Amino acid sequence: MGLGLSSTVFAQDSLEKALQMPATKSQVSATFKSPKLINIQTNETIFKNELDFRVDHRFGDIAGQSGGIKNFFGLDQSTDVRIGFEYGISDDLSVGIARAKGAGPATQLYEGNLKYRLLRQTGNEKMPLSVTLFGSSTISAVKASTDPTSAIAYQDFQDRIVYVVQAVIARKFSPDFSMLIMPSYVHRNFTVFGDQNDLFALSIGGRIKITKRMAFVADYTLPFRDDTKKAYLENLWGNKYYNTLGAGLEFETGGHIFHLNFTNATAIQESQFITDTNTSWTKGQYRWGFSIARRFSFDKKKDKAQ
């Protein structure tokens, strides 16, 4: 009697208890929505056999001396334009090429880059962070200057190359909030007279979801230029060096990512905005920027096989 009773009581909810759910896939995905934030990289790479086509644009100063109504708040100018392709060799490794106008004297930029996911944050907190490495080399095809103090007084081909190495350390704190911190190392084979070839920088960035498809994004980069060199350069050229701050909105439509942003950086490439931002928010030297990214998938063969 006792036995019968207990077994029926058991049966009610034990059906659910008897089910052992497999452990959920532990990797955290979509820490950021795009491989790039505003000025800086994120930890995201694209998936295998995907092609990411991206156009970045930066307009002229909105306010300040060269801004205002006479250049329609910067829309009459473009300080930099970049067209880039990225291809996913695997889910963890992507390779990219890009052409950028380039801001400052070094223009006609050709960039090649590699991005590799080293670590992925897991859901069970065993791995609390994601880490992605980024490396690029950029070549300027601009005509070399004959002024030996110029930033583009290139002697040979080697002088035209700038290397960037970055480590993006990111964490998705909640479905709506992600942050990253990124040390950068920039090596310029040739610089303006009196500047340093090697430069370290530290960036922070974040993303806060406003709605399911719109997010607020911001990033800040602090370069560590030698103080005496900085003072010398600022005195010599009359240009101050500033840290970069970008803030904007990110829209995702499934396949497309749009960014609408404001930044004081004139350049888009890491090889330039980290080392050479001479424009300041406080002087009205911030600008509209936008980017459009579209992803294409090339997994058609797999589609048919399955």
Place this chain on the structure above:
Amino acid sequence: MKKLFITLMLVSAFAAVQAQMLISKDVTISFFSKAPMEDIDATSKTAASGINVKTGEVIFKINNNSFQFKKKLMQEHFNENYMESDTYPVSEFKGKIIDPVDFSKPGTYNVAVKGNLQIHGVTKTYQTQAKITVTADAVTANTTFRVKLEDHKIKIPTIVIAKIAEVVDVKINAVYPTKN
């Protein structure tokens, strides 16, 4: 003595429960929708299910992020934007087989199943036809039904509406081994 009796009772009760329950870890759930731009097709093989042979109660549970898509970006969007798998990690069905099935007798039974399906945190009552095949060493259950995304408050923004169908066909195949 009393302790022994309780232990014995528990053990036998547990055994009785085990005997009247069919558990399957071999559950394949897939869904498909045809849309003008591209078909959406995903499969998960890691769902779990149970049938209470005595009462006809059935349960299905699945981790939403276990669905595998051919296009990984689609998978990311599925979890991030539509299913919101961080907030609603599991979808489940709890219901009952309405028509009688003799699980001890091999054969094919076409039955009606009715119950509550919870997707995206929204529960809705469904009734569908299922085919249950009893063989000597396993019970197999098959069913298909349609889910309207709107019923579960899964919103499609107007800008991608052409890309995603508003109704998806769900297909379930579960194998419950009856012999160890």
